[in-house]
Structure formats: structure tokens, C-alpha cells
Amino acid sequence: MRITGTDYRKSHLAKGIDYDRSLSAAGVDSYMAEQERHILCTRVVPEFLGRMHRYLDFACGTGRVTQCLARFARESYGLDVSESMIEQARVKCPKTTFLIGDITREKVAISPVNVVSAFRFFGNAQDELRRSALQAIARLLVPGGHLVINNHRNPWAIKNLLSTVRGHKHSLDLSPTKLKRQLTDAGFKIMAAYGIGFWMIGDRFQTPACLSSSIPVSFERLSFLPGVSPFCPDAIIVAKREP
Secondary structure: OOOOOOOHHHOOOOOHHHHHHHHHOOOHHHHHHHHHHHHHHHHHHHHHOOOOOEEEEEOOOOOHHHHHHHHHOOEEEEEEOOHHHHHHHHHHOOOOEEEEOOOOOOOOOOOOEEEEEEOOOOOOOOHHHHHHHHHHHHHHEEEEEEEEEEOOOOOOOHHHHHHHHOOOOOOOOOOHHHHHHHHHHOOEEEEEEEEEOOOOOOHHHHOHHHHOOOHHHHHHHHHHOOOOHHHOOEEEEEEEEOO
């Protein structure tokens, strides 16, 4: 979770040991992570990433998404500022080259890649870091390369809109239009968006009991309807670096 007024770069430096445990606990985060893996493997890879020669997972953390996508690439890299996170990622992905560094402030020893992923980053980061990261990623991508990201803190999600109408305040600020503008400013064009959890309109739908029931199986298809992804609590966005 992003705390207003702080630098997200510093938020996970010592959380490597605990991060996977908290993400795998039964609940919304675990459900979203599983849906993200499913969409990446069944929709994003076949549609956009079939020729993924060189792949970089930016802000890779403990390698959750690296582990999913690296197997489709000839060469794979992971990059994060947190040494404790990288230690966990190396165990999961022994064939991937992991580096510790901040490409928004320094050069890293990675040649241009075809695909960059960045999950659970842009929704948490502050605007300055978002812009710097997108510019740095664009420099690392070959022309026509793809960027695959998610936005798991969408203020336009139905539940969040209803909460706002009731007068509740929140720190969510990365709306779909704002994200599109930042991507466009950095030289990217959005190619596709895949929503997750459109049906989660109240707290009762986010309990472990509900998420482990048949309800998500029946309702998740609503997230794939045309025009729905901007109103989902999580979404995967595929963008292409313009030549």
C-alpha cells in the first residue's frame, strides 16, 4: 500500500521474507494474483508475447510474475531495489538473471529487451516515480516492444466509486485515464486491457469464504465484457512502445 508523501522506492526494502506469505494468504490479494497468472498465460502471452526473446521483470519483487513469464523467454532478467526481495526471487527462478538497482537513477547492465512487466508497482508509486520508471522502461525496450503492467488500486472500481459517493476518502489516484496519459507521454500505446474482479462491489464479496466458493467462477466472466476493465479493482494492461 502506498502512503501519501513517501517514496515507494523505500517501501519494500526489507520485506522479502514476509511478502510471499502475505500475498498467498486467503483473500483478495491471493485471488487477484491467481487471476493475473491465468490472464498472462492464457491471453497475454498467446496474443502479444509469442516471440519473447529477451524479457525483464521490472520491480520484480520476489519473482511472482517473473516465474510466470520467464519460461516463455530465451533470456530473462529481474530488477528490483530490494536485496531481500531478490534473494527470494533467485530461489524461484534459478535460470533468470537478477540485478539490484534503480533504473530511474542509474544505468543497469541490461541490453534492450522485447518485453517488460511491472506488477503491483504503478498503483503504489508516486507520480514522479511513475513517470521516471516509464521513461526508463521505454529506453530499455526495443521499438515495438511490449510493456505489461497492472493497476490494482483503481479509484474507478465500482466499490471505490460507491465508497466515494458515501463520503469516504482514499489515497487511490491512478485512474485509467491518468494511467493512459502517463503511458502516452512516455511513448506507449495501449493495445489491450483485461479486467479482474468487476463483480466485487462490496466487502461481502471479498471474504475468503466467498472467494473460495463458486461465485467467482460464475461472475469473473463479467470482467471481460467490453468497456468493463476501467471499472475493475485490478486490470492487466498491455502497451506497445511506439517506434
